[in-house]
Amino acid sequence: MTEASTILRVAARGEGVTGDGRHVPFAAPGDQVRADGAIEAGPHHQVPPCRHFPECGGCQLQHLDDTAWSQFIVDRIAGALAGQGLSAEIREPALSPPRTRRRATLHAEPSGRVGFAVEKSHAIVDLAECHVLAPELFALVAPLRRLIHVLRPKRRLDLHLTLADQGVDLLVNGILPEGLAAAEAITAFAEANRLARMAFDEGYGPEVRWEPEGVTVTLSGNPVPLPPASFLQATREGEAALVQAVQAVVEDAPVVADLFAGLGTFAFAMPGRVYAAEAGREAIMSLKVGAARAQRPIFTEHRDLYRRPLTPAELDRFAAIVIDPPRAGAKEQAQALASSRVPRVAYVSCNPSSFARDVKMIVEGGWRIDWIQPVGQFRWSTHVELAASLSRQS
Structure with missing residues (x-):
């Protein structure tokens, strides 16, 4: 092939598709794909705003502008x-x-790495920034790293964060901390970060360790009790x-x-x-x-x-x-x-x-x-x- 091919659409998994059916990663409609595989950006190809793209599995389409993303959805x-x-x-x-996601599941390693999983991998991207999470959720990433070091988990943890009426609701799956030092660290963490609730689940159901008042989410003007990690x-x-x-x-x-x-x-x-x-x-x-x-x-x-x-x-x-x-x-x-x-x-x-x-x-x-x-x-x-x-x- 000696001539460039044009990306016509984006496939279901996010690859750009040329007229002859080739799937090209990180290509947007209107991009030109040269014979050597290089991509010449077209009118709908934007510079991905996040340093973690494309490694992070939280996003696959940051290279698309809103017009192209809308067309992908349609x-x-x-x-x-x-x-x-x-x-x-x-x-x-x-x-x-951007930055409006009010619920998300992050992962934490015993080393203290906190973030989303790498695309098609169990490895974790240690988040330094995030352009999808609400600021209230992302603000917890750095404090969570410090808490993980104190709790010393033996395996990977799942961190379910939800922005409730009273603040952030946090459920930690994979550990049930014990001892006075852990209890004090959890209380200090929850107070310092003004959490609405903090609970832990080692597989037998959530155990709430911090909840100053009943946690709710407002739906059409009506406060509704919010169970931990609810949809x-x-x-x-x-x-x-x-x-x-x-x-x-x-x-x-x-x-x-x-x-x-x-x-x-x-x-x-x-x-x-x-x-x-x-x-x-x-x-x-x-x-x-x-x-x-x-x-x-x-x-x-x-x-x-x-x-x-x-x-x-x-x-x-x-x-x-x-x-x-x-x-x-x-x-x-x-x-x-x-x-x-x-x-x-x-x-x-x-x-x-x-x-x-x-x-x-x-x-x-x-x-x-x-x-x-x-x-x-x-x-x-x-x-x-x-x-x-x-x-x-x-």
Whole structure:
């Protein structure tokens, strides 16, 4: 090959793809790839802002500008739909700004290294900067290194950080510190860094060592108890975009079912009565407590929707359904939805592939995809989220 090739798109794993099908790492649409493999930057190739790129596994796409990253997100969804013989209106993605991630899992080695894992490796990048984490979370990296040296763990630890209403909630997996020296170090660390809570888990459940007041997260204006390391939308901006999309689907429906409800991200945003189903016991109990405190008409049920999905007859009681399953999707529940007579469904997903698989079954049951709102919460990553409007065809 003697002439340069142009990068046309970015593949699912982040490589640039040329017209002849070559995959080129760290290339952006519009880049020119010379015969010797060198890349001439095009209009959508930006200088990665972080010194740890591309070693750190926290980001794969820092070399893309927002236009290219948005197109990558749209292409991921369109490609997943096309694989199932589907198409739909895909709206402009809602992108979360840099340094807005309010939850993350870092790793710590006994040596004191703290950071994300190296891409495709168990090694740890010792973070000196981070352009995705909220400043409140990144501020803990250096103090955590000092604490690790005091605690002297014998193996790698997982550090789950979440920005709650009261400050940072920290759960350390892999150690249960004992002794007076450890207790004093933990208390001093928590006080100095104004933690909302600090807990440890060696495999038998979290043991809280610091929690001056009950930890909560506010969802649509309602404080909800936050269990350690609970699932929460990655950014406030991403949560707001998903909630707005779901509200546009549900509109003023008087009775709504929120399936895989979690802590109630969508349940608390609904205008009418809500039935909320969730398999996680701690999450559904928190939702129940939050609803009672706010005096909201939310009925909760601890229910495994994989083993016991709502039947078509149960679904037909509602004016709208909100469903937000894990990455695996909700095949069994989608089959029941396809046969139901519910007029509107808001399907929220963090996996375009399982979403497309589920929606194909629903469409084959006489439904249509009205539109899809993509959301980019995981800045510069290949992770894609979306909210879709589904309605029964008349």
